[in-house]
Amino acid sequence: xxxxxxxxxxxxxxxxxxxxxxxxxxxxxxxxxxxxxxxxxxxxxxxxxxxxxxxxxxxxxxxxxxxxxxxxxxxxxxxxxxxxxxxxxxxxxxxxxxxxxxxxxxxxxxxxxxxxxxxxxxxxxxxxxxxxxxxxxxxxxxxxxxxxxxxxxxxxxxxxxxxxxxxxxxxxxxxxxxxxxxxxxxxxxxxxxxxxxxxxxxxxxxxxxxxxxxxxxxxxxxxxxxxxxxxxxxxxxxxxxxxxxxxxxxxxxxxxxxxxxxxxxxxxxxxxxxxxxxxxxxxxxxxxxxxxxxxxxx
Amino acid sequence: xxxxxxxxxxxxxxxxxxxxxxxxxxxxxxxxxxxxxxxxxxxxxxxxxxxxxxxxxxxxxxxxxxxxxxxxxxxxxxxxxxxxxxxxxxxxxxxxxxxxxxxxxxxxxxxxxxxxxxxxxxxxxxxxxxxxxxxxxxxxxxxxxxxxxxxxxxxxxxxxxxxxxxxxxxxxxxxxxxxxxxxxxxxxxxxxxxxxxxxxxxxxxxxxxxxxxxxxxxxxxxxxxxxxxxxxxxxxxxxxxxxxxxxxxxxxxxxxxx
Numbered sequence: 311x312x313x314x315x316x317x318x319x320x321x322x323x324x325x326x327x328x329x330x331x332x333x334x335x336x337x338x339x340x341x342x343x344x345x346x347x348x349x350x351x352x353x354x355x356x357x358x359x360x361x362x363x364x365x366x367x368x369x370x371x372x373x374x375x376x377x378x379x380x381x382x383x384x385x386x387x388x389x390x391x392x393x394x395x396x397x398x399x400x401x402x403x404x405x406x407x408x409x410x411x412x413x414x415x416x417x418x419x420x421x422x423x424x425x426x427x428x429x430x431x432x433x434x435x436x437x438x439x440x441x442x443x444x445x446x447x448x449x450x451x452x453x454x455x456x457x458x459x460x461x462x463x464x465x466x467x468x469x470x471x472x473x474x475x476x477x478x479x480x481x482x483x484x485x486x487x488x489x490x491x492x493x494x495x496x497x498x499x500x501x502x503x504x505x506x507x508x509x510x511x512x513x514x515x516x517x518x519x520x521x522x523x524x525x526x527x528x529x530x531x532x533x534x535x536x537x538x539x540x541x542x543x544x545x546x547x548x549x550x551x552x553x554x555x556x557x558x559x560x561x562x563x564x565x566x567x568x569x570x571x572x573x574x575x576x577x578x579x580x581x582x583x584x585x586x587x588x589x590x591x592x593x594x595x596x597x598x599x600x601x602x603x604x605x606x607x608x
Numbered sequence: 609x610x611x612x613x614x615x616x617x618x619x620x621x622x623x624x625x626x627x628x629x630x631x632x633x634x635x636x637x638x639x640x641x642x643x644x645x646x647x648x649x650x651x652x653x654x655x656x657x658x659x660x661x662x663x664x665x666x667x668x669x670x671x672x673x674x675x676x677x678x679x680x681x682x683x684x685x686x687x688x689x690x691x692x693x694x695x696x697x698x699x700x701x702x703x704x705x706x707x708x709x710x711x712x713x714x715x716x717x718x719x720x721x722x723x724x725x726x727x728x729x730x731x732x733x734x735x736x737x738x739x740x741x742x743x744x745x746x747x748x749x750x751x752x753x754x755x756x757x758x759x760x761x762x763x764x765x766x767x768x769x770x771x772x773x774x775x776x777x778x779x780x781x782x783x784x785x786x787x788x789x790x791x792x793x794x795x796x797x798x799x800x801x802x803x804x805x806x807x808x809x810x811x812x813x814x815x816x817x818x819x820x821x822x823x824x825x826x827x828x829x830x831x832x833x834x835x836x837x838x839x840x841x842x843x844x845x846x847x848x849x850x851x852x853x854x855x856x857x858x859x860x861x862x863x864x865x866x
Contacts, residue, residue, distance in 0.1 A: 450722070457721050458713035458734070461704055465697040472695040475657065476777070477683030477711050486718055532699075595755055596703045598742045599735060 313433075320433040322545040323440035324501045328518075329525040329537040330447050331495035336523075337532035337591070338455060339487045340467030342398035343385070345405030346522050349492045351514035352377045353499025355412055358419040358509025361428050371500060378496025382488035389488075390481050405519065413511040424510025431504045440501055444538065447494055451534045456594050463487060464532075521548075524573050528580050530587025539588055547572050609670055609686060609780035609812050610635045611656070616665035618648075618655055618836075625651050627836040629665070633781070636810045638803060640823040640830030640844065644856060647833045649816045650692050653783050657689050658682045669781065684711070688779035692786050692816075694770035698759030702750060702769055705758050706741035709773040713737070744772045747802070749795050764790040768799075775802055781812040788822055800826050820848055832856070 328350055335341040353374040360370035385404060389397050412418050419425045431439075454460050463483050465473050470480045503509045521544060529540020551569045560568060580587060611633040618626040626648045633639040641649050654660040656667050658679045666673050674682055696705050714733035720726040745751040748768045753761060758769060771787050784803070788796045804826055806813050817823050823830055824844040832840040832847055834856040840847050847853055 453721065454718070457730075458708070458715035458737070459718060459721060461697075461700065461708040462716060464700055465708060468697050468699060469695055471659070471679075472697065474659075474679035475683055475689060475691075475695065476709055476773070477680055477688070478716075479678070479680045490718065591699070593701060593755075593757065594704055596701065596707060596738050596741070597755070598751075599739050 316433045316437055318545060318549050319542075320437040320440065320505065321549075322542045323437060323444055324498050324505060325522065325525060325545060326444045326538040326541040327440065327447055327501070328495055328498040328522050329529065329541045330444065330451060330534060331491040331498065332522050332526050333531065333534060333537045334451055334454070334487055334491045334494070337526060337530075337537065338451075338460065338467065339463040339484060340394075341389075341484060341487065342394060343401045343488075343491075344398050344519060344523075345385075345401035345403070346495060347514050347516060347518040348385075348401070348405035348408055349378050349381060349495025350499040350502065350518055350522075351405070351408055351412075351511075352381045352492070353496030353501075354503040354509045354514050355419055355499075356496065357428060357500050357503040358425040361509075362419045362425045367429075374496045374500045375493035378492035378494070378499075379489040380492070381496070382490070382492025383485060385492075386481070386485035386488045389484050402516075402519075405516065409511040409514065419509055422511065424508055424513075426508045428503060428507045428509070430507045433505075436501065436505060443497060443501075448534050448538065455534065459483070459486075460594075521573070524577050526587075527577050528587060530589040530591065532591030533587065533589045536587050536589030536591075543576075543588070544573055547576065609810075611687070611781050611812050611814065612668045612671075613652070613656060614666050614668070616652065616655055616667070617663045618651055618660065619663050625836055626655065626662075629833070629836070629838055631831045631838060631841070633812050633814045635812050636807055637828040638807060638813045638815060638826050640827035640847075641814055641816045641833060642818065642820070642823060642830055642847070643833035648836045649833055650785055652833070653689050653785055653814075653816070656682075656783065657687060683779075686780035687783070688774050688777050688781070689783035690770050690774050690785050690787065692789075694763075694766040696758045696761075696766060696769050696773070698757065700758060701755050702758050702761065703738070703741045703745060703754040705769055706744050706772055706776050707734075707737040709776040710737060710740070711777060740776060744776055747798060748772050749798070764792060764795075767791055768795060771799060771802075779811070782806065782814070784813065784815045786816050786818065788817065788819060796822070820844075824848070 331349065332343065332346045335343050356374035356377050357370040360367060385401055388400055392400060413422050415421060462473065462478050466480045466483060473480045506513060525540035525544045526537050528543055530536025548569055551565060551572065614630045616626050616629040629652060643649050651660065655662045658677055669685055669687060674685065714726065714730040715721050720730060742754065745754045750765060750768055753765065761769060767790055774782055787799055791799065800822065803813055815827065827844050829842060830844050830847045831838050832853045839856060840850045840853045
């Protein structure tokens with residue numbers, strides 16, 4: 311049982327990192343990215359492609375965050391021209407397009423069969439590793455949230471016209487957010503590839519986007535701790551449904567649908583009764599500096 | 609920094625909102641812009657700050673046309689405005705809104721934010737912003753709500769906050785859209801003092817204002833806009849005794865009523 315808990319926690323930690331990356335975009339910057347699975351897939355396929363071509367595995371690890379960042383910048387380019395809702399639809403299209411390409415072109419990473427047999431990293435290693443990554447990303451995103459950069463992106467979330475009137479280019483900040491978020495999301499994809507020991511288009515499907523959105527909405531958009539809690543809650547629902555009593559008249563595909571139903575219902579309940587999520591966004595207090603601070607110790 | 613607009617035309621469909629507006633706001637002066645509701649004052653601000661594209665005419669800063677600069681680029685040139693309906697970030701605290709405003713933040717670049725060589729500069733910049741923000745809160749009488757979300761403020765407080773944000777930017781040219789509307793009289797005097805103080809530093813200020821006694825108190829000259837055209841220009845005293853102004857702005861009334 312405890313081994314099982316470790317496994318569940320490992321997966322939840324991987325998703326925590328993905329949820330943090332979506333939170334930077336949606337929770338803090340207000341970017342409606344419905345193709346978050348794209349970044350997840352970029353990381354996974356960086357590992358898959360390298361393994362498929364029997365290249366040294368470190369190449370995949372190094373390439374993944376860069377691929378994610380480039381993918382983010384790619385998504386940022388049309389943001390200058392598109393209204394935010396059209397941009398949201400475009401992100402959905404880009405994610406599906408990427409999967410269509412890797413699925414149909416067998417020479418990239420095995421096509422629709424995918425790439426199997428990636429050497430596993432045991433949960434004994436992967437759990438502390440991903441907990442460390444999640445902690446670093448959490449700390450970095452909290453620094454960002456409280457910084458001047460964070461103030462600008464939180465203003466973009468509310469009122470891009472105000473941002474322009476204050477002399478800031480919303481495009482530049484959105485691009486930076488997408489690049490960073492893409493890099494972090496890709497790292498989560500790397501971890502998932504090593505955890506499942508396979509890379510295939512089914513793994514990085516639109517369902518992943520839905521799951522990570524549920525984590526951010528349920529946990530608390532804009533709260534970096536909240537979305538980690540959301541990742542554990544959603545993951546808990548996901549695996550908890552496996553412990554249905556034997557006598558329950560539901561199994562197999564029906565059970566899979568039941569999970570989706572419960573997660574969907576949890577999202578609706580949160581939106582209706584606790585709109586800001588389980589842990590609402592934390593206020594950033596900038597208290598009056600003490601006179602000694604003003605004297606300037608540097 | 610002086611601001612001039614020449615022959616500005618702005619049409620919305622068949623309606624001509626600005627019909628050949630020209631005015632000059634010299635450096636080191638406070639220029640008033642008055643006119644009845646719907647005369648095009650706020651639209652003129654929108655056009656000057658490139659928020660709305662103009663159909664004809666040219667906006668120049670120190671004699672240089674701003675061309676088709678983006679609103680952000682216009683603000684970076686030092687041309688900053690406030691809005692009639694205040695724009696603030698409601699999900700941030702009041703003090704954070706003020707800290708946000710000043711340009712060229714050290715912590716505005718992700719690279720600098722995480723560079724060990726910039727840690728001290730970022731921290732110093734943040735402290736300086738925080739210190740100035742609290743001084744501005746004291747000046748505007750908002751210190752007791754400094755740590756509240758800006759979304760919880762009243763209309764008058766929002767107006768004060770938005771003016772505070774503009775003042776924190778110390779812009780060479782500042783366009784204020786009805787800065788005193790909804791603000792209590794004591795604080796109006798503080799705002800007016802802050803506007804007049806800008807004159808000494810050679811800054812340019814344009815104020816849209818309905819209160820004629822405020823115009824008389826702070827403006828060096830005033831333009832009167834009616835139905836998209838400038839109908840009078842002069843010192844506040846000249847403007848308030850102009851027959852056309854009285855009939856356009858105040859309706860057909862006795863001169864003494866002004």
